[in-house]
Amino acid sequence: MCTGKCARFIAISLYPLALISIICNIILFFPDWDTKYAQEDRDGVGPRITEEVKYMGGLIGGGIMVLIPAIHIHLTGKQGCCANRCGMFLSIAFAAVGVAGGLYSFAVATVGLVNGPTCSVLGVWGTPFKEMEEEYLKHPDLWKICTAPQGVVEFNLGLFATLLVVGGLELILCGIQMINGLFGCLCGTCGDKESV
Secondary structure, rough: OHHHHHHHHHHHHHHEEEHHHHHHHHHHOOHHHHHOOOOOOOOOOOOOOOHHHOOOHHHHHHHHHHHHHHHHHHHHHOOOOOOOHHHHHHHHHHHHHHHHHHHHHHHHHHHHHHHOEEEOOOOEEOOOOOOOOOOHHHHHHHHHHHEEEHHHHHHHHHHHHHHHHHHHHHHHHHHHHHHHHHHHHHOOOOOOOOOO
């Protein structure tokens, strides 16, 4: 496979991953599929959503910071003005931004899974699993201590796990594009009308 075709394949793979990241992050703002937890209460208490959701790892990191490089990488793989050694060199820098975005999304999702969700335990809001000595992920029977939002542990677990996998895949694909861009810069993009 030539470097141009490889770049197109990577870019096309990054588009749905970036979209999944953005959607997962937006959904995380609405636990129990309700907007009331994302809004400020009448008594001045801020949003009652998990802290790691506010870092927007999926929206900024896995979404925007991967989507913009994916567009450039896709253009680099096409025949035309960008499909040259200079374009492949620039794709290394763009892919590095994608690596940083995927890494940010991966790290935020990991912390979100480790700390657990913000929820109400007997009317008191907090992050109950953060202070526990036992890992809550290994003990599903502990999840029922969160009374509101309903099913918040499973909700956060599913979405943060998805962000973790997607961030890891973005990290790998952008890393491969950095290597591919280096080869494309040194050897060309295998195009018939390559400009130096």
